[in-house]
Amino acid sequence: MWWKKLSQVTLAAITTAMILVLNISPGLTQSDFNPFTYDVKFEDLNIYTDPSIPKAPLVIDGRNILSVSKVDGNTAGERVDLIKKELLDAIKSDNFTGVTIKEKDRLPVLYLEFDKPSQQDLEESPESITTQDRRYLFTVTQEDTIGKKSNRETAVDLKQEIEQAIARGKRERSSAYIQRQGIITVGLLILALLGTRLLDQLQTYPFRRAIQRVIPGLPSNTTSQPSNLTTLFRLKLGFAQFILWAVTIFIIFRLFPWTRHWLYLLYSIVALSFNKSVLNFGGDDFSIIELLLFVGLLIAAIIASSYIANLLRTKILQVTRMTRGSQEIISIVTKYGLIALATIILLQAYGLNLSSLALIGSALGVGIGFGLQDIARNFASGIVLLFERSVQVGDFIQVGDHLGVVEEVRTRSIVLKTLDRISIIVPNSRFLSEEVINWNHRRSVSRLHLPIGVAYGSDVAKVKSALIQAAEEHLEVLRNPPPQVFFTAFGDSSLDFELLVWTSDPSRQAPLKSDLCFRIEEIFREQQIDIPFPQRDINIAPEGLPIKLPPQLEGHLLYLLKALVSQQYSNNKTNKEQGTGTNKN
Template structure:
């Protein structure tokens, strides 16, 4: 189901990208035919937002000026109550088109307007048909009869959209109750394809009502001539050039088109990267950090190539960007040096993996858990819940302590000072007892007590214990300090204060002190009563308790049919024959011999030290985790 969720997310992004590209590309053919946007030699003649034909320029007037004059005359003809009677006649060797009913001159056909292979009269005959039909239709659409017809058609379009939308709602409810449930069943032929089918279904349910209402609104607007004219004016405004780059001028419409294509490209690339990570990289069993770096590099490369192609299709000369690229290169070398350094450091961290998400690390004064490794920075969450954003370059320039790198087992060192004259055996016994009583201290490696040095005022010891989870070291260290203080009080062991001897030399003080000593009775202080503890022996280990005969019997039971599950196992495309899992061996020892889990781990470590079992790669001691071990006699 995890892959299916990735498949679903990737499908959504890919379909969104394709949808945006289709929406962006769909107006290209219309915009290409729009002379306002693409032609500078001819200009369109428009009636109620419909382009009839194009006129060229003459000696005294440009094409735009001619078109503006003709469009104003045609607008007056549309508002005129007189009928339309378009005729053609020659006037001073010029072909003229006129409305005979209003005696108004409409336009003159010149050689600049003629299509190759025809003359002005033939061109006038074609335009006469366009003008006559368009003017008659425009006058008809302004009558009261047409307005009543328009109202009825608009109501019908709205009712049709409402009915269609309601039908789609019923279809969605019925489909979710029947189709989606059947697709989720493993026996369904569409089960393996539901990552594609479900996004398609959602796009259909969401997109179809939108298209339905847009169609209804567009149809109503198309019936109304004023709406068509307003839409054409908006397109003319957006089609006006707003800046010039090189030899080409670009309008707001073209900028919106480029923006839409870029958004579609972004969604498409994101979807492809998700597919790459969820299907190819996960099946190769690569780590999450490698998936992230491959995904980031693939995304940047595809986006870069896609933008280059879009800019070329947009008509921008890529060669003209060479100067801009040079300027950006200088900017990266100076102003953006730190950003580039952090980005490259992020790639190195992801590839070499000195730190990974979830690791417990110390960087300078920062101690916390790595939450996210980005392209430029890494997020660390400290023990007090504060998220700190650290530039990636700091991990390569500074020393980093990573307690989670490789084997998570780590040691805690607790310095302790006791007074001169303390019983050293009692000190060692009290410290070892403190370590044994704490449930999170590992039995293997063993806790140790080290006599460090003879201090100025105390004997300095160090208690060294081992933990399974390094992130708990601060809490465990505090608990051990509390326990040490309690045990020292019980054993009568004194933790000394710093001591200094003060020598006073004065002839006046000596007689005074002698008088005080002779006139005052000295009271002997009673010595401190210390509980009479019996001499407790050193903590006896399992290694001392288990004899060779016990180990031989234990190995026989472990290899018996009722013992461990010894079989060939596969991990990351590698086959390891005749091995068992460390955590399963610990469970078996706990159930069979009633050991604690720590004692079971110690028994496993004893078997490794005796040369009876080993790690399949000789890389780990015996641990209560998903690691493979085998008996030496099965190691070929």
Template sequence: MKFVSFVRVRIFRTLVLAFTVGCLLAVLPSLAQSNSNQSNSNQSNFNQTNSTASIMLDGRKIFEVTPSEQYSAQERAEYVNQVLQEQVKTAESPISVEIKDQQKIPVIEINGQHLVSVTSEDTPAGRTTQEQAEFWRKKLQTVIQKAQYERTPMYLIQAIVISMACVLLAIALSWVLGKLWCNWLKPQLEKDAAESAPLEGAKQPNSPKIAGQFLLGLIRCAIWIYALIYITNQFRQTRQLSRIVTDTLITSLTSDLIPLGDNSYSVLNLLILTGLFVGLILLAKVIKQGLRSRVLRFTGLSRSSQETIAVILNYAFIFITSLVLLQLWGLDISSLTVFAGVLGVGIGLGLQGIAKEFISGLVLIFERPIQVGDFVDVGGLMGTVEYINVRSTEVKTLDDITIIIPNSKFLESEVLNWSHHSSVSRLKIPVGVAYGSNLTTVRSALIDAAKEHTDVLVQPTPRVFFKGFGDSSLDFDLLVWISEPRKQFQIKSDLYFRIEVILRHRGVEIPFPQRDLHVRSGSLPVDISPQLVESLAQLSQSLAKWLDQQPTANPPQDGNGHK
């Protein structure tokens, strides 16, 4: 049941990811193809956009005006905005907005004061100036009523209550998302990883967990950004600033800033393209795992061959789909020739190390001097090869520590591969016994100890060699063959334990280092000069005279007066 559940989850994830990428491939390229047309239309409307100015009241955009014969659009907008602000501040009663004709030109007046004249340039096609004036009048009336209401204490209390409710709602949503992550999604991801680990034979990476935490953080940030924008729009003092920040952010994301080839792309387009590439890489990873665990496993190939095929297909899929994606996105690949030339120069100068590791990785993948699953010794680091990438190789040591080794080290230094072509390898167990031991007993004891171990192969049979006479022992080598090089240290330890027990049981002594020191008596011929003999004689006479001149001390007496 666990296997079926695991397969269902994997298939569901694969289908969802494939559907998402397919939708992006179907929708986003059309958006990219329209970039050029949109940029052209934006360019054609650039002068028109810059020739208009917005009429604003308390941060709300009402309409836009165009230049007249006497004034520019900015001058007209500044005058209208100033009049609106003064009328809203000073007027206590409702403000009247009326339309009057002056020389056949509709003029909008506010409380009898001239506000703006509606010209033919302000009127779009299919509408008269009178209709445009009436349209502006209604919008002005609505916005002015809102502005007057926002200056009342009742609205201020209402805005504060709404803002506090918005903050509380954002806190509640963040808390609910955290609870859903901790109590449902995170345990489910850990359960899936635990169930899939035995099937794939390796510890699963925690990339889904990291991706989930990152997505949770993005959702929380979006909630608080939206709450902040909504709160600032409730107050007229901050609405203008909020609008400026929002418009600047949207403009910076959607404006065509980066030219590539014949088209120009915005930051948002590049972000979407980057997300699409990430989706393709994730899809390639899912396909690679599916090939390795669902298809190649049943082909009967070795683990190293399966890994090689999966890696080659993975990089081929990424390369081909990247080219197709760039073409569908509207980016001319031929426009990247200059970039390719610069990249080639960078590889030749500053990226020599990366290029060296990349080429070494290709040599390892295709020539296969080492393969996934081999037990190797590289510079004193012993472990099992887990993955061979184009830049580095992952080796898991006997301490279950993963070490990342550059690929060039496998080609430039000596590598001891215990599993190359065959996993059967020979172990040498040196043993020393005391002089005078029965050699036949020693040989049979070593052979018996080897045959009793379950990891020692029956064929080839264990063998014993008499190396020679050592300083303190008779030296032997026990040769055994094993099929699991990774367990060689454990096998050696087990054999030594068993050898010691058998030798002690059969009366064979294992010696310790000994050294014999022989000392012989005799006289040493010493030649002394006459001057030295004369000096020693004079010194002896002087010492004797000095002792004679010293007073003799009274000897101690006992209680009876005897000395």
């Protein structure tokens, strides 16, 4: 498509530009190269301007270095602004030597040490760099301490963190580092382009053929045919392309200090937006993060409950030799019981009083009563069927025209697997409002009826013996109760009998009846017992034969009849003369 080609051309242009821009002279220092402005602020986050914030983070190059608290009239944000400005100057300066700790008013104070400033430094910031080659950073107060450490111990730890941050900032601004990260960026973009191309080809060709189209020169396989992918699989491939580029862009942004700073800004904005209160329920404020966490925990509880119920059914209940229906009932009750318990625990953990949900419950009840009648009726019917156990998993039932085995009993519907291996979803309400034939209810032994007709004049004793023989020879016919034969009626064309057999597997009644019919027909042929076909006698009254025709039509018919008789007479005479002449010769 055109937008894919346009995106690939754009990415290729970006890659070329990166190669050209990153062709930097190795003689440049870290202070000479700065392709991006570093004036991105966090004012939109209200971190530095809100005086109610007890501590504010100090972020350099997208990394959280330390956190400082508000002191006296200075807010935490103001202190962070001053410290960040000094640290950025130290990173850009070639005269920085280290961080020192001095005592002042019994509090440790951190200073930045510089060599004597050069003429260039004085021209760039003459007001910031003094002739003392020492610059004030900040004072470590009791609010700035980390854990149970003293002010002095905290100052020592902060000194190491600051020195490492400055050294890392200098290294990441060097031309060698920029060149190396630029090469990695170009490699990542090339790999992302190849991956995108491969995913595009996978939408049309199989995997091996797609690789051959992306990487020319590989041995070709002429037997490969275009793939017939479903729409869902194509959507998955498109989602995989999105994930590929999202991960690639994220990795590239993490490579450079400026882009990492922007990434941290974006992350902070999203985090603050998600942490803002969007719902007040029961006097408690809930943010998007808390709501998503609640939904995630609820989904995890549902998945865990389903796993536990399935494990209980397949590993524990099968050992007890319970019926399949009883196992299903216990597993379903366990599953929904665990879900209800987990929901109550989560609501209590989030500080929600269950009594405050009464109003919502009443509103849902009205909605269910009016708008969700079918769902409520099916759900209630499912609960009744679950505990009444009139229909269980594994039963062979007939609902209307559908005949099959119950595969699954759900709270809203029952899955019926027909003899044609077709799954039919039947609402639970049908099982309470209509007649349902359950061949396995309470006991699975059932009797099958097989009607048979023989010709008049057949020996009925031989017919009965043949039918009993066919039934007793079949392995699926029960011996107790034994098969029976009933002489049911004198039919129009046959003597009607009925063979009754018992089976313990009603779901196999169709194959069983077919086998019995094959065997009965074979025995009847051996014993010369005829199976009649329908016959009808037609009697016509003689007085209805004369037909009155119109005189004109009657004359035409007589004329045609005379012509046919004379023509037949002429033909017979000709044939006789020809035959006489032949005999004379």
